[in-house]
Every structure is written in C-alpha cells, then in structure tokens.
Amino acid sequence: MAAVATLAAAAVLAAAPAASAEEKRVVSFTPFASNVLAALGVKPIAIGKPPAGEKYLSKKLKGVPRLQLTHPNGPNIELLAATRPDLVLSSPTWRPGTANIQGLGIKVYDNVEPERLATIGLAVRNIGRLVGKPARARKLAVRMNKQIRRNSRKIRKRPRVLVVLGLARYTVALLRNTWAGDVVARAGGRLVTSKLKPLADIGQGNQAANLSNEKVVQLNPEVIIVVPHGRAEDVPSIARYYRGYKPWRKTKASRRGQIYVPTDDQLLQATFNPGRTIKAVRRQFLRNW
Amino acid sequence: MIIRRISLTVAVSGLLLAAIAASLALGAVRIPLEEVMHSLFGGQVNQISEEIISNLRLPRTISAIAVGAALGTAGALLQGGLGNPLASPDIIGVTGGASFGAMLIILVNPGSIALLPVAAIVFGLLAAALVIMVSWTGPNRGGVGRLILSGIAIGAVFMAGTTGLMAVFPSRVPSAAYWLAGGLVSEGWDTIRAVGPYIAVALVVALALIRPLDRLALGDDVATSLGTHPRLIRVASVCCAAVLAAVSAAVAGLLGFIGILVPHLVRLLGGTSAHGFVIPISTLTGATLLTAADTLARTVWAPNELPVGPFMVLIGVPLFLWLLRKAI
Numbered sequence: 179m180a181a182v183a184t185l186a187a188a189a190v191l192a193a194a195p196a197a198s199a200e201e202k203r204v205v206s207f208t209p210f211a212s213n214v215l216a217a218l219g220v221k222p223i224a225i226g227k228p229p230a231g232e233k234y235l236s237k238k239l240k241g242v243p244r245l246q247l248t249h250p251n252g253p254n255i256e257l258l259a260a261t262r263p264d265l266v267l268s269s270p271t272w273r274p275g276t277a278n279i280q281g282l283g284i285k286v287y288d289n290v291e292p293e294r295l296a297t298i299g300l301a302v303r304n305i306g307r308l309v310g311k312p313a314r315a316r317k318l319a320v321r322m323n324k325q326i327r328r329n330s331r332k333i334r335k336r337p338r339v340l341v342v343l344g345l346a347r348y349t350v351a352l353l354r355n356t357w358a359g360d361v362v363a364r365a366g367g368r369l370v371t372s373k374l375k376p377l378a379d380i381g382q383g384n385q386a387a388n389l390s391n392e393k394v395v396q397l398n399p400e401v402i403i404v405v406p407h408g409r410a411e412d413v414p415s416i417a418r419y420y421r422g423y424k425p426w427r428k429t430k431a432s433r434r435g436q437i438y439v440p441t442d443d444q445l446l447q448a449t450f451n452p453g454r455t456i457k458a459v460r461r462q463f464l465r466n467w
Numbered sequence: 468m469i470i471r472r473i474s475l476t477v478a479v480s481g482l483l484l485a486a487i488a489a490s491l492a493l494g495a496v497r498i499p500l501e502e503v504m505h506s507l508f509g510g511q512v513n514q515i516s517e518e519i520i521s522n523l524r525l526p527r528t529i530s531a532i533a534v535g536a537a538l539g540t541a542g543a544l545l546q547g548g549l550g551n552p553l554a555s556p557d558i559i560g561v562t563g564g565a566s567f568g569a570m571l572i573i574l575v576n577p578g579s580i581a582l583l584p585v586a587a588i589v590f591g592l593l594a595a596a597l598v599i600m601v602s603w604t605g606p607n608r609g610g611v612g613r614l615i616l617s618g619i620a621i622g623a624v625f626m627a628g629t630t631g632l633m634a635v636f637p638s639r640v641p642s643a644a645y646w647l648a649g650g651l652v653s654e655g656w657d658t659i660r661a662v663g664p665y666i667a668v669a670l671v672v673a674l675a676l677i678r679p680l681d682r683l684a685l686g687d688d689v690a691t692s693l694g695t696h697p698r699l700i701r702v703a704s705v706c707c708a709a710v711l712a713a714v715s716a717a718v719a720g721l722l723g724f725i726g727i728l729v730p731h732l733v734r735l736l737g738g739t740s741a742h743g744f745v746i747p748i749s750t751l752t753g754a755t756l757l758t759a760a761d762t763l764a765r766t767v768w769a770p771n772e773l774p775v776g777p778f779m780v781l782i783g784v785p786l787f788l789w790l791l792r793k794a795i
Binding site for chain 1: 770
C-alpha cells in the first residue's frame with residue numbers, strides 16, 4: 179500500500195515542472211524534508227517544529243522560524259499564510275490540511291515523505307526536483323542509499339523482535355510496513371509479527387495491530403523495542419513502565435532485560451540519516467554490530 | 468410471575484457460566500480445553516499455557532465479570548434511587564470525572580501511566596462528590612431534579628476539561644483513543660486486585676439498599692412514613708453507584724452502555740421493578756454481557772484485539788429493541 183502510494187506520488191511529481199531555486203519560498207513540515215532542503219542548500223522560510231526535540235535537525239536550519247503542528251491539519255493556517263510560501267512540503271500525517279492550504283493558492287506536496295527505507299532515494303530526488311536542485315538531490319540520494327547498504331552489512335545475529343508503539347496500556351505492534359518495522363528488519367531483526375495483518379492503515383500509511391498480550395507471550399520475542407509516543411522528557415518513566423510490564427515478564431526479552439525504549443523519534447518517522455539509525459538499532463538494541 | 472423471574476435468574480446464571488467458560492477457553496492463542504482445565508485446577512501444563520491462562524486470561528475474565536457486575540448494579544441503583552429511567556453513571560458526573568483523570572495521566576503525564584486507574588477513580592469520585600455537594604446545599608436540597616441537573620453541569624465541566632487537554636496535547640490523542648473507546652486489557656492481576664475490594668464492598672452496600680429503594684419507589688411521603696429517609700437513601704445510592712462506576716472506568720475505560728441498558732433489560736424481561744429482583748439480576752446480566760462481549764472482542768480478529776463497546780451493542784441492543792417494541 180505504502181509502496182503503491184509512493185509510486186503514484188512519483189508519477190505525479192515527475193509530471194510537475196522542475197522549478198528554479200531562487201523563486202521558491204519553501205515551508206516544510208517534517209524533519210526529513212527540512213533536513214533534505216538544508217542539505218540541498220535551500221533555506222526554508224519556516225519549518226514544522228519536531229515534537230520530540232530538535233536534536234537531529236540540521237544546524238543550517240538555525241534561526242528558521244518554527245511552526246507548531248497540531249493534528250489533524252498541521253500549522254495554524256493564518257500563521258502559515260503570513261509566511262507567504264510558494265511551496266509547502268507536507269506529509270500524509272498532515273494531509274487533512276492540504277485542501278485549506280491549496281485554497282490560498284499555495285502549491286502543496288503531501289506525498290514526498292518516505293515511509294520505507296526503499297523510497298528514501300526517490301523522496302530526496304522528488305524534493306530536489308521541486309526546489310530546482312535535481313543534480314544535488316541525485317547525489318544526496320546515492321549517498322544516503324550507500325549509507326543504508328553499508329550499515330546493513332555483516333549481520334551475524336538475527337534476534338526475534340517485537341516493535342510496539344508506546345501507547346498507554348495497549349500493545350500496538352508496528353508491523354513490517356511501518357518505518358520502525360522496516361528499519362529493525364534492515365538492521366537484522368526478525369519481526370515476530372511478520373505474518374500479522376493490520377486492522378487498518380494509520381496516519382502515514384503505517385500499519386499497526388492492537389496485539390493480544392497472549393500472542394506476545396506465545397511469540398516470545400528476544401527483543402522488544404517500544405517506540406515512544408510522547409515528549410523526550412517522558413521517555414525514562416515510559417521505559418520504566420514497559421521494562422516492568424507484567425504481561426511480558428515471561429518473554430525472553432523481559433527475562434534477559436532486552437526491552438528497549440529509544441530516547442528519540444528516529445523510529446517513529448523517516449530520518450535524514452537512516453544509515454545512522456540502522457547502526458544505532460544494531461548497536462543498542464539488536465547487539466549485532 | 469415468580470416462575471418468570473426464576474426462569475430469568477436461571478437463564479442469566481447459565482449464560483454467565485457459559486460466558487466465563489468461553490472467556491477462559493478462547494483467546495488469541497489456541498489452548499486445548501484439557502490444558503485450560505489442568506492449568507485452572509493445578510495440573511501440569513507447559514509454561515506458556517500456564518502464563519496465558521493463569522496470569523492473562525483468568526484475571527481478564529474476572530475483571531470482565533467485576534466491571535460488568537459493577538456497571539449493571541450502578542445503573543440499577545441510580546435508576547431506582549433517582550426514580551429516573553434515564554439515570555446512569557454519566558448523569559452523576561462520574562464518567563466525565565474519570566475521563567478527565569485518565570486524560571491527565573495519558574496526555575499530560577504519560578510517564579506515570581501506572582497511575583491511570585488511581586486518577587480515574589479519584590476524579591470520578593471527585594466529580595460525584597461535587598454533584599452531591601451542589602445538589603445537597605441551598606433550597607430544595609437533595610431533590611432528584613437538582614441532583615440530575617448538577618450532575619449534567621459538573622459532568623460537562625469535566626468533559627470540557629478532557630477536550631481541552633486533547634486540544635492542548637493533540638499528538639498524544641491516539642493514546643487516549645483506546646481508553647475512551649473502552650475495553651479490558653490483559654495485564655495481569657494488579658489492577659483487579661487493587662480495585663476488587665471496593666467493588667465487593669459497594670456490591671454489598673447495593674444489596675443493603677434494596678429494601679429502602681423499594682420503599683422509595685412508593686414515593687417520598689410513603690417512604691418517610693415507613694421510616695426511610697428519602698434524601699439519605701438517594702445520596703447513599705449515588706455514592707455507591709459512583710464508587711462502582713469510577714472503579715469500572717479505572718479498569719476498563721468508558722463503557723457507559725451497560726449502566727443505562729441492563730436494568731431496563733432486566734425489568735422488561737422480568738416483568739417487575741422490585742429492586743430485590745432488579746439489582747441482583749442487573750449485576751448478573753452486566754457481568755454476562757461484558758464477559759461475552761469481551762470474549763468476542765479479543766477473538767473475532769485474533770490476535771488483534773478490538774474495543775469491547777461495539778460488541779456489547781451488538782449483543783445487547785437487538786434484544787433490548789425487540790423487548791422495547793413488545794413492551795410498548
């Protein structure tokens with residue numbers, strides 16, 4: 179589903195005329211798009227404020243105004259209009275607000291955000307084309323894909339992994355087609371949920387399942403990664419809660435102390451440096467680096 | 468009439484036993500019935516089956532029974548005490564208060580998620596206390612209309628607080644959605660062990676209120692002449708229902724449907740409004756309905772779990788509408 183959407187997006191974007199760099203006043207909502215713009219030498223006039231902090235934002239984005247994003251529409255439409263953008267790079271998460279922005283006569287692309295590692299290069303090239311930097315974007319895409327390949331090599335250990343979204347009291351498993359599932363699988367994790375079907379797509383074409391804890395006990399994962407859904411300062415207490423989560427106590431992950439809660443949002447949405455994310459997952463969680 | 472009541476009591480008891488058996492035998496993981504029985508009665512079974520039956524499925528079944536019983540009883544108490552067929556835990560502000568308490572944890576302080584049941588109980592009871600305080604002061608204090616109106620007002624204040632929190636912390640609303648949809652979680656014995664005693668005590672108090680409520684049904688003047696204090700009985704009923712509803716919300720989120728529908732179902736099926744019949748059978752029916760619905764919710768799309776609310780509606784509403792049509 180996500181792959182089809184990305185291919186469709188590619189077709190639409192391919193038909194769009196390549197733009198020249200100087201005429202664009204660009205606003206980007208996601209950290210991925212903002213960092214790609216910075217890497218392409220395009221300074222956006224405003225960017226979305228990342229909920230989990232600005233640790234991974236490019237230094238080149240220092241001083242760029244931040245827009246607070248709220249569900250479901252994204253930024254306040256008046257604040258966005260006040261920046262007078264020519265082009266807005268949105269994402270499926272903020273798609274409900276696309277029509278309102280288009281109503282102001284602004285071009286919006288809400289399908290340039292990669293949802294899988296395989297579409298990173300395509301996403302970068304699409305952004306490059308939209309901001310008139312196709313050649314630099316091609317080089318950047320090649321570099322990022324090389325990093326992904328380099329950090330996915332020489333995997334000797336492939337532990338059985340359950341990846342869940344840290345939603346209170348519920349075991350919402352992130353399946354293979356999610357960003358987190360894809361990164362963990364590329365890092366050498368064998369997803370215990372690989373045969374599960376999702377109830378429905380959520381948000382960015384991600385797929386999740388509200389999994390029974392009985393099934394978790396039966397699947398008996400060796401590693402459980404809980405992707406936090408909250409502020410960075412809440413992570414330590416969320417981690418404490420899940421490490422002592424009674425329904426999982428008989429799993430190998432719990433008995434071996436291998437229930438992990440990442441301290442950032444690198445597994446929640448696409449990152450500008452996916453190679454580094456894969457390496458971090460291998461080092462910290464799967465221990466196969 | 469007596470045969471009808473006895474038949475209904477036997478039928479509901481039988482259905483409850485069947486629901487309990489199904490709840491223990493069925494789940495996301497298929498475990499042979501023999502192994503389930505061995506696990507329950509101390510026989511030898513493999514470690515995974517033992518963990519699933521003893522520490523996930525059994526506490527969840529008991530939670531479903533307890534919460535269903537609590538909500539059925541709360542509805543019967545409120546409808547009897549307030550003499551209003553539309554009374555339910557929503558109307559005395561408990562639901563709004565419990566929602567606000569839960570949202571404070573889920574949205575504002577997700578790191579303290581273990582405190583969610585405590586917050587739901589505290590704010591649910593706080594809302595009920597405010598309702599009682601407001602309705603118990605000033606002229607015409609303790610009147611039914613005053614109690615209901617103050618319940619609606621206080622409930623609205625807490626619901627506004629809940630939606631306000633959701634607006635301030637929009638990125639965390641997905642976490643709240645599951646709780647608001649209502650449903651049980653297989654998370655072991657801790658929660659039910661903590662709240663079980665409160666439910667048990669409140670159920671005993673509910674039984675003690677049967678006779679005074681029957682007197683109250685005759686009208687305030689007659690009840691007073693029989694030595695009952697109508698206002699005191701009303702407050703006792705509301706307090707008891709508030710405890711039952713708040714504790715239920717702490718365990719299973721918002722399941723408002725049972726409280727309003729089950730007592731009506733019992734009255735229509737039993738052909739009587741006598742509280743000696745309506746309260747205990749509402750307890751049993753609530754337990755049956757939630758246990759059966761929860762079993763469906765966690766098995767129809769296993770190993771995925773679905774919210775229990777739609778399944779309660781699926782089981783209860785067709786029967787209720789059929790009875791309603793016959794009665795009117």
